[in-house]
Amino acid sequence: MAVAARVLATHGMTALVEVAGGHEEIAIDLVEPVEPGELLLCHAGIALDRMELR
């Protein structure tokens, strides 16, 4: 399953994200550039897309 994660910081093609109360590093090759605070849909170590809450 893919999960929603909030970007905390980025360096290169990697972002530190908050997901389910923990922190993980994910690849952002498919969505960069991203900014801290943005919400990403993440799966298998990579961000698949951005999320928009409407």
Add this chain to the structure above:
Amino acid sequence: MRFVDEFRSGELAGGLVHEIAEIAPRDREVALMEVCGGHTHAIYKHGIGDLLPASVRLVHGPGCPVCVIPLGRVDDAIALALEPGVILASFGDMLRVPGGKGSLLEARAQGADVRMVYSPLDALELAWENPEREVIFFAIGFETTAPSTAVTLQRAKAERVRNFSVFCNHVTIGPPLRAILDAPELRLDGLIAPGHVSAVVGTHPYDFIASQYGRPVVVAAFEPLDILQSVLMLVRQLAEGRSEVENQYTRVVREHGNPRALAVIDETMELRDEMEWRGLGMIPRSGLRLREEYAEFDAERRHTLPGESVADPKACQCGEVLRGLIGPDECRVFGTACTPERPIGTCMVSAEGACAAFYNYGRNRPSTRGKMAPVGERVGQREA
């Protein structure tokens, strides 16, 4: 919790259930297939089936990526793992799937170096950490997971990693749906399409279901309100005699998906002529393999595999569960010989498998046996 509480309101759920009951036909059954194992898991976890009127039945589909891997491919992975110098890495669920000759975890007990990873990028990291070994990533999954493998391959090529390869078993979502819709033994009135696959591929791959088969499709997210709203959208289409592809998961899914994700898949992988699916057999142009430009990272080119097609154990009815022909508890070994602790079939291994989900959340509820309506009783829509 953000992105959870908003989609689990009991009050809003009650309103949706009321609307569905108002629109749903009272004189015959509507069969809606939730394609994705993530939806199946959420439906059982939240008891969504119990909220729907008796005439609306949810049928489980083939969208659990672990469940559709045939036994022969597991045996191929075990053969790779047992080769000298190899580290074989894959997702945790895949290590527990029984092949014809045991599972990867059992191969580890025999001395094979089998590692669980969260991402193919972790497997690439293993290759950096073990330069004297060959690391093979056993890749599975639909278009949701293929981008991660594709980005890993791009990085491996850019970084000139020589001791890393991929045993590619990625599959695509459209062809198995066509196979299910072509099967004469199951009649479906509409489909709940997988949200996360659609984040990558968009909504276009389902157009043929609406235009050629006359069935409505709703791309759906995974929280209880998402699923209930999707059922409402499908029932409404049926009541109005429409068959369209609609998008409920608008907070992520766009019409054309994520073009960057599709581009990395296309750069690294291409369609195979055919691919074997558990329960569905050989399906033309339904699986992916590495392109020639990435041949040096292709475990199938670097190694000789058994490549045999292995029949399911006679007691196992995963194939019928994956095709929506029977409910999990209609399998003859469900909950007795086949449990999450000692699975016989793939559907009992993964949390997204229909049998594991039903075992964990639904096995004490009333049986689903015998609730399928006969073929041919279809609600207000044209034939294919």
